[in-house]
Amino acid sequence: AQTVTQSQPEMSVQEAETVTLSCTYDTSESDYYLFWYKQPPSRQMILVIRQEAYKQQNATENRFSVNFQKAAKSFSLKISDSQLGDAAMYFCAYRSPRGGGSNYKLTFGKGTLLTVNP
Amino acid sequence: DSGVTQTPKHLITATGQRVTLRCSPRSGDLSVYWYQQSLDQGLQFLIQYYNGEERAKGNILERFSAQQFPDLHSELNLSSLELGDSALYFCASSVGGTGTSGNTIYFGEGSWLTVV
Numbered sequence: 001a002q003t004v005t006q007s008q009p010e011m012s013v014q015e016a017e018t019v020t021l022s023c024t025y026d027t028s029e030s031d032y033y034l035f036w037y038k039q040p041p042s043r044q045m046i047l048v049i050r051q052e053a054y055k056q057q058n059a060t061e062n063r064f065s066v067n068f069q070k071a072a073k074s075f076s077l078k079i080s081d082s083q084l085g086d087a088a089m090y091f092c093a094y095r096s097p098r099g100g101g102s103n104y105k106l107t108f109g110k111g112t113l114l115t116v117n118p
Numbered sequence: 119d120s121g122v123t124q125t126p127k128h129l130i131t132a133t134g135q136r137v138t139l140r141c142s143p144r145s146g147d148l149s150v151y152w153y154q155q156s157l158d159q160g161l162q163f164l165i166q167y168y169n170g171e172e173r174a175k176g177n178i179l180e181r182f183s184a185q186q187f188p189d190l191h192s193e194l195n196l197s198s199l200e201l202g203d204s205a206l207y208f209c210a211s212s213v214g215g216t217g218t219s220g221n222t223i224y225f226g227e228g229s230w231l232t233v234v
Contacts, residue, residue, distance in 0.1 A: 035222075035223075037225075042227070043155075043206055043227070043228055043230075044120075044225065044226075044227045044228065045208060045210075045225035045228075046120075046225075047120075047222065047223075047224065047225075050222055091161065095223075105151070105163035105166065105174060105176055106151075106153075106161075106163065106223055107163075108160060108161040110160050111160070
């Protein structure tokens, strides 16, 4: 079974600075999808960025980018020019591309709580 | 706004009772997923439906059941409620169960269930 580990329960960053959130995962599959979701105090789960394992190029969405290291099974999220609105819980998630059984599900890490200091 | 609609947003009920949570997926999405988020268990996958049929089952208790209707909305039924069932229940949807286009899952705002 796949597992996702976020080793940083809490992180803080100064406004306008850059912060990197770590995520590692364990899988025997060669093809899969990885995601970062943001959960602000409103508790809504908001998709931040996704990465297909077959793509070597790291995904980027505006101020958010990932460092995907497939061999190391590492998927970190970099937030540049941090803003107060970035304060939230961030979850890393894994999904198998194949169906059958519970493979359709997202497997989540336990989350990293990001605080942005003004 | 993800396009996934959940009702009710908040619900308080007593132990032993039964509640129904409702979810309308994004327009065009055929898959619906239910997740439970509690403080001690984190985000747990409960069950998935695809176009009306159960597709995958996770850590869903026997006291819980779900279904997806012909119009693709879904309901999660929780019965014989216990204090430990208090949690945030998310519904999510995606276009399909497999294939590139079906691999992004969008979440609703969740239904807060408090069992007293």
